[in-house]
Amino acid sequence: MATLVQAVRMALHYGEEHLGVTDIFGEDVGPPLGGVFTATQGLRTAWNTPLDERGIVGMAMGIAYAGGKPVAEIQFCDYGFNTIDLLKVAGNQRWAGAGNFAMPIVLMTPSGSGIRGSLYHSHSFESWAARLAGWKIVMPSTPLDAYGLMLSAIEDPNPVMVLLPKALLRVRGDKLIPGEPEDEQTLKEMIDAPVGDRTHWKPRWPKLEPYFIPLGVASLVREGQNATVVSYGRTLPLCVQAADQLTEEFGYTFDVLDLRSIFPYDWKAISRSILKTGRILIINEDTEVTNFGEHLLRRVIDHHFYDLLVRPRALMGKHNPGIGLNQEYERNTVPQLPHIKQAMREIAEEEA
């Protein structure tokens, strides 16, 4: 099975060949490196930019204005905070300009903790991103979703941000990407650049098939009765793991929703599940003051206050200046499996 980062690479290749992608660019995105996570290795239209995130976002916007289809990368979301004004303009220019111009850009960036990243490779971005009106924001947690969401991000004529969970980039899924060879090793030989000299290396791409995951549609990863758990990104597989353990250990079952689209989000799916379980726990790892999970919680309160059996809740990262390098910091700053499991158990067990 492909890793998440291989899936992104294949999606970008499909985008280049079939969806009109004209430029894939960012710091170290082109040859020889093909991205610090290898997401852009071997792509026909990939090129290296100057070390200037503002220039990268501006270049994307300009390409879009002139009818191109850019996919820009911010190397780590941690380094995108000097571009928020530009992201706002990208999100508002169509509205401000009476619909004259669309803004079909894709911005992809690794987000979240879990790679021993210290302060500046551990930031989460979704709570900031969700505030950018005019944007759509997605965050896959599996390779297949990464493929399908990236294709939709490219296809959508609006600015779409693809947040890639840093911790899951090298994780493999359990479903083949349409067109992917069955054997991991074969795939690797076809599309991973060799270590060492790459001057003459060319990828051999599998014959990939289109696969669009519509924006705004969550994925129900586990079905159950005792509570609804909403998550995405790094914490999603931990929720699934916790759910499976709690089923095994105590017989509790959960609806685990992988939100996938952060904006627009799948309110239908959340709402439906709450009506079934009467209990909801929202989990992410972004800092807890003015967190996107708190927005979801507000919607829950707005619409389902009187449907809830117990207090709804959100488990988030601490409001802290950063995540320290020593793993003791990370373990005590952002939700880990034990925290998640405990929160899930509590909400399942609380008396209604």
Add this chain to the structure above:
Amino acid sequence: MATLVQAVRMALHYGEEHLGVTDIFGEDVGPPLGGVFTATQGLRTAWNTPLDERGIVGMAMGIAYAGGKPVAEIQFCDYGFNTIDLLKVAGNQRWAGAGNFAMPIVLMTPSGSGIRGSLYHSHSFESWAARLAGWKIVMPSTPLDAYGLMLSAIEDPNPVMVLLPKALLRVRGDKLIPGEPEDEQTLKEMIDAPVGDRTHWKPRWPKLEPYFIPLGVASLVREGQNATVVSYGRTLPLCVQAADQLTEEFGYTFDVLDLRSIFPYDWKAISRSILKTGRILIINEDTEVTNFGEHLLRRVIDHHFYDLLVRPRALMGKHNPGIGLNQEYERNTVPQLPHIKQAMREIAEEEA
């Protein structure tokens, strides 16, 4: 009575003379203009910077590192979005640097709508600001509070952001600033620069007294029984007006809390009031997806879910790319008096 902007000016003067302020700077902050809202007219240490918000924030940080006490202005918060990375560094450097350096900077900037500002003079900033760990964020809604909070912002050895509600800058309070002359006209003649040539103008400052409003302390502006209303900035006086009208018209009374400090916020005061009324309505004008009001609501749910008599709620601005210039846009994008009054009436009247 002084206007809010005059109060800020007097606070800065007090800061220069008694609290060690060494530099007050920003675009058009020095002579001849003294700030686009006149907040910095006649101040001894005020100077004009290049048109470069990143440079302004960086200058402030550098001055602070070298033992100075800077007050920097971003002309409109709308133009501060290219500095978020620097604001994050200002907020995390002490933590990251094991406490070696403090960061005693004050950043003041007008925030919010209400001045027919179109897209780029109508932004709110508090939801973004609240996410900046390591910062303290205040937003006065009266001249006296502006004076007292500005003095505390200066005195505090941490980065403090002072959000000034654009719509209220020229509004007068009903309390004198300690040392302020009783007569408005006298004050004006003393500290407002004349129209026309200002080359030889010098302000005559009243003998101002210290007045510190501690950070993290809300102000209970109205006391009542039917519900708790939490607000700040432009919407605060509207809440008060609505409360008074609803008392007069229907006999409903409200606890109206002017939060004043957005971070840290006065959780004690909010909590106490909820325990009394069992009903809470949070009102601000920032956009409604991942809004600071949603954070407060989450805290309410965390701590008082089972104390609430009715659904708690938040009234906020629409998640929209901007506020259009035609006032029809503004009226339908951010809460106005009728919306606020209706929401307050509804929460007071909802059956428990």
Add this chain to the structure above:
Amino acid sequence: MPSDRNPGHALLADAQIRSGKESLPADLCLRIHRLMVRSRAMEERMIKMSKSGEGYFWIGGPGEEAFNTCLGLQVKKGEGPAYDYLHFHYRNSAAMIAMGMPMIEGIRQMAMTVTDTHSLGRNFAGHYAKKEWNVVPVTSVIEVQYVMAPGTAHVQKRYGGDGITIVCGGDAGTAEGDFASCLIWSSRPGHELPVLIVIENNRWGISTPAESVHAEKHIIDRGKAFGIEGEVVDGNDPIASWHAIRRAMEYCRTKRRPFMLEAMVSRLYGHSSSSGALRVKDEPCCIELFEKKLLGEGVIDQETIDQIHEQARAEADEALEQAMNEPRPTAADVYRYTYAPSRVDAVYPDDYTGLPEA
């Protein structure tokens, strides 16, 4: 709408008006003059609107008509990468008028009607957006246009042809890092881009004199380290401006490389309506200067000049009258044009409609 041609004078077909060593045909000068006057009339009409309450905030380009008219007339106007892309700031109305924009388009924006095709009554005056002419939306955020300009030029370079990207902004704004980014991205070795980098230098940023915060003698000197050539021109002189723009465009069109053009201009009504929008007396007026020259050359008489001004004012008044009768936005317009229709969005297939609902 009055024609751009001056009907009151039978000109010698080959009469030339000179400025220094350069010249322009008299009929072109008269055409430029009338366009300058019409732009000024539109701006002055807007200033009045800002005072009468028919509009609110005003900002615009009185004092920049000479340069902007010559710019607008030489633009390769059209849609798509074969044509010029324009990344304007808020003082380029005269370029739009010179390109053929009817006054009413500007007035509608100032009047905030829903018929305003540039912003649907949402944005400040002078914030244009016009897809058919490659005029990308003007934003109030100073200098961000300079990081987008290399993007349109990048597509044009690849596309071929002679379309170029023109980016305009003020002098004070060059202190933002985005100006430097434009220089770097336009001059990448082997990827040099056809960007005409314009600085409209009025020596002011609101109330701050340029010389108090900038050490550069000429802003274009900043290009040298990147091998970017440039020129400084008297933006109050339409003849000099015409030729400087012509040379700069020619360079970008053929060499497919960046060029910097710094126009020294006046700011005749102060910064904006926030600073009172009062006519300043101590800066040269490009229209007065040009009229003196045209009168001196005998290609126009005072009566005709007065008539041109009169017609321009009348045109502006009519535009206002019409605009004031046009519909305004309603609550239903608040979300319009947030999103372009998408076939892969399950929630917003057509446009934004508020928070996701069940």
Add this chain to the structure above:
Amino acid sequence: MPSDRNPGHALLADAQIRSGKESLPADLCLRIHRLMVRSRAMEERMIKMSKSGEGYFWIGGPGEEAFNTCLGLQVKKGEGPAYDYLHFHYRNSAAMIAMGMPMIEGIRQMAMTVTDTHSLGRNFAGHYAKKEWNVVPVTSVIEVQYVMAPGTAHVQKRYGGDGITIVCGGDAGTAEGDFASCLIWSSRPGHELPVLIVIENNRWGISTPAESVHAEKHIIDRGKAFGIEGEVVDGNDPIASWHAIRRAMEYCRTKRRPFMLEAMVSRLYGHSSSSGALRVKDEPCCIELFEKKLLGEGVIDQETIDQIHEQARAEADEALEQAMNEPRPTAADVYRYTYAPSRVDAVYPDDYTGLPEA
């Protein structure tokens, strides 16, 4: 801790080592050499830690020891505006060692102990913060130090004396607007600031060669438009570096104006541990070059050199051993040092303690 002096050689007090037209006393050269070797030993120890799991990510300055040692030795070291402020990036360890930092301070950071006085086990290696030496916290965010540097220099200019601000960063990072901001803010007419703007040019930004994205021949050429003087120096040559730094510092200290110094340096272990931290073979090593010179001049012999390396490695090993026995941060440290104590904060009078509570 071994002394910086080389005990193995009785030197002629006035022996001079030359490089081109410049020279340095032999004893100073030997002192520089030993410091370079010690810095290298610390970095190589850290690289091993990144591979053994005693640490994680490594980034640092092997290949920049010549320049940084000469920089560190000439810093006016102390606290407050009378002394030099240092705005470093992540490749300046050799300057810290030259200033007298014991190796263990660097090693503790790499080992993420709670005894790490620079970051409490929070930050990556080479991210120093030391108030007593005016070393402001290094942040991973490229180039932001260049907008803070004018701030410390602004205070110094007002304070008087000869303290200056030194800001260091890489070549690729100069593409960020913040580099341009530094030039603008350092050269405001009448407010020129004593900032020594250093660029450590290794011609790489991770995997991207400078010449593929930058048109500037020399980065210091960008200063010319602002009247900022500059010099390019071979950062692999300690003698040339010493004098270039001396001249640049002298200029800033006395003229109270900015100066740009571009040091051409090597990157001997690639970008960081992310790229494998393997020793590259195709870039010159300043230590090898210097040793060749010192051997040639007869002021040192191979045996002594080997001994110096040996001692440096031993010092690094000892530091690591000690650091590994020191306490680690615990959950209780997570919030520590978020806020400085404040007498006007009702919620956090001492430090951050989590969300406000009732």
